Amino acid sequence: MATFFGSPPFLSPPLARTHHLSSSPQPPPPSPPTPPSQPQSPSPQLSTSSSEEQLSPASVQVQQQKPTKRTTVETTDWIASSLTRRFGLGAGLAWAAFLAVGVISEQVKTRLEVSQQEANTRDVGKEEEVVLPNGVRYYELRVGGGASPRTGDLVVIELKGKVEESGQVFVDTFGGDKKPLALVMGSRPYSKGLCEGVEYVLRSMKAGGRRRVIVPPSLGFGEKGADLGSGIQIPPFATLEYIVEIDRVSIAPA
Numbered sequence: 518m519a520t521f522f523g524s525p526p527f528l529s530p531p532l533a534r535t536h537h538l539s540s541s542p543q544p545p546p547p548s549p550p551t552p553p554s555q556p557q558s559p560s561p562q563l564s565t566s567s568s569e570e571q572l573s574p575a576s577v578q579v580q581q582q583k584p585t586k587r588t589t590v591e592t593t594d595w596i597a598s599s600l601t602r603r604f605g606l607g608a609g610l611a612w613a614a615f616l617a618v619g620v621i622s623e624q625v626k627t628r629l630e631v632s633q634q635e636a637n638t639r640d641v642g643k644e645e646e647v648v649l650p651n652g653v654r655y656y657e658l659r660v661g662g663g664a665s666p667r668t669g670d671l672v673v674i675e676l677k678g679k680v681e682e683s684g685q686v687f688v689d690t691f692g693g694d695k696k697p698l699a700l701v702m703g704s705r706p707y708s709k710g711l712c713e714g715v716e717y718v719l720r721s722m723k724a725g726g727r728r729r730v731i732v733p734p735s736l737g738f739g740e741k742g743a744d745l746g747s748g749i750q751i752p753p754f755a756t757l758e759y760i761v762e763i764d765r766v767s768i769a770p771a
Contacts, residue, residue, distance in 0.1 A: 637662020638725040653714050654731040663724025664766045668703040671769040672719060675762040678710045680755050681731065687749045691760075701769050710745060712737045715759055727762040 644656040666672045675697050678688045688710030690697050698709050702716065714732030722728060734740070734754045742753040751757075 635662065635725070644729070649717070651714075651717065651736060652733040653717060653736060655718055656729040657726075658729060658760075659725070659727040659762075661723030661726025661763060663763070665721070665723050666702050666719055666763070666766045669769055670702050671699060671767050672702055672763060673697050673699050673765040673767075674719070675760075675764060676710065676715070677760040678715075679758055680751060681758045682756065683752075685749075687745055687751060697764055712757065714757070715761060718761060719763065722761070722763050724763045724766045727760070730759040730761055732757040732759065 638659065638661055640659050641657045644658065646654055646656055648654050675690050676688055677686065677691055679686045689695070698711070700707075700711065700716075702719070707713070707716075712732060714736035715730065717736065718728060718730050733756060737755060737757045738751050738753075740753050742755060743751040745751065
């Protein structure tokens with residue numbers, strides 16, 4: 518023990534060094550890393566509003582597209598609109614194609630009827646008087662080649678009428694700048710200088726035909742005459758003379 522404690526001095530430095538090393542302060546432990554600051558999450562209201570702002574253009578675009586398609590179909594035809602809503606766009610397009618074919622076929626039919634009417638129409642060389650049981654007289658000027666009007670048909674005519682005794686013209690649609698008259702057969706009251714005697718004669722004519730017609734007062738404007746406006750007066754018990762021509766006979770619109 519004495520020897521140990523009395524050990525040479527050279528042993529002291531290592532011990533001191535060892536003691537120095539052992540007793541030297543430990544390096545401070547690294548401080549825990551500060552957690553990175555997390556971005557503040559937007560509040561539910563902000564996220565909701567931002568999502569709405571992001572989705573709003575698409576939703577607006579969808580809302581703008583749907584009414585546009587619907588309006589286009591409905592303005593074309595209500596049946597096509599109903600078919601489109603129930604069976605899809607194909608059904609609506611099929612109906613539109615069906616209507617297009619119908620219109621084309623009707624146009625072809627009309628052209629064929631007009632060509633046949635023109636082919637069968639012929640002028641009369643000599644006027645012959647025909648007296649009807651009701652007192653109406655007429656002279657055939659041109660025999661039509663089209664259809665004869667029936668009750669309910671729409672008839673487009675050219676008409677010129679005058680008072681036989683005075684020669685006063687009270688209606689005249691002949692001429693390039695004048696419009697023909699249209700009437701539904703069997704309709705009342707008459708207008709534009711028409712009378713019962715003219716309608717009676719139209720029933721035995723055909724489209725494209727022309728006649729000169731003499732109407733007695735009983736089938737004209739009778740004992741009261743007529744006021745057609747614009748200062749045009751038809752006196753009582755007037756016999757009327759007409760030139761009547763049928764341009765077209767067709768089914769009246771519903």
